[in-house]
Amino acid sequence: MTVEIDGVTLHLAHPDELTIQWVGQDELMRQLLAAWMVVNEQDLPMNPRLLGKPGVGKTTLAYAGARRMGREVYILQATLDTRPEDLLVTPVIEGAGNLRYVASPLVTAMIRGGIAILDEGNRMSEKSWASLAPLLDNRRYVESIVAGIKIKAHPNFRLVATMNDDASTFELPEYIHSRLQPQIFIDFPERDEEYQILKENLPFAEERILTYVTDFLQLAHAADERYTVRDGINVARFAIKLKSLATGRAHETGSLELSVRQVLGEEALRYVRRDRTSVT
Numbered sequence: 001m002t003v004e005i006d007g008v009t010l011h012l013a014h015p016d017e018l019t020i021q022w023v024g025q026d027e028l029m030r031q032l033l034a035a036w037m038v039v040n041e042q043d044l045p046m047n048p049r050l051l052g053k054p055g056v057g058k059t060t061l062a063y064a065g066a067r068r069m070g071r072e073v074y075i076l077q078a079t080l081d082t083r084p085e086d087l088l089v090t091p092v093i094e095g096a097g098n099l100r101y102v103a104s105p106l107v108t109a110m111i112r113g114g115i116a117i118l119d120e121g122n123r124m125s126e127k128s129w130a131s132l133a134p135l136l137d138n139r140r141y142v143e144s145i146v147a148g149i150k151i152k153a154h155p156n157f158r159l160v161a162t163m164n165d166d167a168s169t170f171e172l173p174e175y176i177h178s179r180l181q182p183q184i185f186i187d188f189p190e191r192d193e194e195y196q197i198l199k200e201n202l203p204f205a206e207e208r209i210l211t212y213v214t215d216f217l218q219l220a221h222a223a224d225e226r227y228t229v230r231d232g233i234n235v236a237r238f239a240i241k242l243k244s245l246a247t248g249r250a251h252e253t254g255s256l257e258l259s260v261r262q263v264l265g266e267e268a269l270r271y272v273r274r275d276r277t278s279v280t
Contacts, residue, residue, distance in 0.1 A: 005102075006149045010089065010101050013108040015072040022057070022064035023200050024097055024193030031059070031184050032065045036158045040188030045135050047179060049121075051095040055228030057197075058162035062117045071156065072106035078124045084131035088151075089144040091262075092211045101147045106159075110135070110143035121158035121161035121180075122170055129176045133155045135159070135181035194229055198203065201233050202240075209236050212256050212273075227264060227271075235259045 001012045022029060035048040050058040057076070066073040076087065079087070085091075088107055092100045109116035135142050140153040161180055188198060195214045202210070213232045220227040239259035261266050 005151060007110075008101055008147050010107070010111070010147070011101040012103050012111065013074060013105045013152040014134065015108075015114060016063075016075045016105075018063055018073075020060050020063060021200055022061055023197045024189055025061075025186075028061055028184060028186060029065060030152055031182070032160070033059060033068070035182055035184075036065070036069070036160075041091050044138055044140075045158050046181060047161065049180040049183050050160060051183055052165055053157050053188075053226055053228060054164045055230035056186045056188060057229065058164075058186055059117060059119055061163060062115075062160045065160075066117070066158070069115070069158075071158070072109070074109040074114055075116065075117045075119055077119045077123050079127075080123055080125070082124045082128050084128050085144075085146050087128055087131055088142050089147045089149075091146050096154060096227070107142065107144075107151055109110045109159075110151060110153040110157045113154035115158045115160070118159065118161040118273075120164055122126060124170060125170060126173045126176075129173060131261035133175060136176070150196075188217075189229065193216065194232070197229050198232055198236060202236055205240055209239060209256065215273055216260065216268075216271050218224045219273070220268070223271065227268065227269070231264060235263050238263055 002009050003012060004010070032048055032050075035046040037043075038045055050062060052058055063073055063075070087104055089104065090102045092102055094100045103111065106116040106118065108114070131142065134140075135153060136159070137143075140157070141150055143150050188194070191214060194208060194217055198205070198210045198213060213236045216235070217227060217229065217232045235256070236259075239256045242255040242259060257269065257272055260272055
């Protein structure tokens with residue numbers, strides 16, 4: 001798929017197709033959709049920032065919100081070495097020394113009126129963020145130095161950035177901080193919601209396994225541990241696999257405890273309720 005802008009042909013990215021759903025926490029979805037709304041012809045959509053610990057569902061919320069609006073979704077994974085051209089347009093050498101200009105997922109979303117998820121955005125350097133500054137205010141465009149073109153955002157284009165609350169990230173420059181608003185903080189879900197998230201992701205799991213893992217996560221949350229529902233899904237998934245290959249009762253009864261140890265480490269066993277380790 002290609003498009004021509006000011007005489008330059010851009011090869012567009014493909015949208016991301018994921019089989020994920022947002023479960024519970026309806027207030028967070030309401031806030032995200034409200035930020036993307038346009039309530040007047042003089043109004044502009046906002047660029048929300050989803051904040052939270054790794055694994056709490058920031059990308060899931062962003063993707064589910066975009067799909068709820070019926071838009072194509074494009075995910076761009078930010079890293080420490082993400083360059084401005086990675087965010088915008090990358091030149092690729094083809095045969096006979098010809099250049100092919102490839103639009104990033106973000107630029108493709110701009111052109112097609114989709115929704116771009118800039119995942120783990122606070123892993124990027126200020127230089128990369130600077131290339132997006134005009135996109136994040138009322139100008140709504142980017143300039144590709146590589147291709148020598150200015151690209152304007154479609155009126156339906158929306159952007160959301162997810163950001164992990166951990167130490168392995170950059171501080172956002174102030175001029176970017178003020179352009180990425182509102183901040184929507186995602187915390188650990190309540191017990192019933194956490195159980196439903198596990199069930200949604202593992203519909204083949206026995207109720208006892210889902211209950212065991214939910215109890216484990218809730219105890220960990222109460223102790224301010226960083227274990228998330230993503231960790232819980234991995235614990236439950238591995239326990240199910242261990243149990244399916246069990247050759248004796250000892251293997252069956254220890255499958256969940258072994259899964260906790262192997263997935264999260266020995267220290268995680270302090271949040272295991274010993275009266276729930278029996279799985280037959």
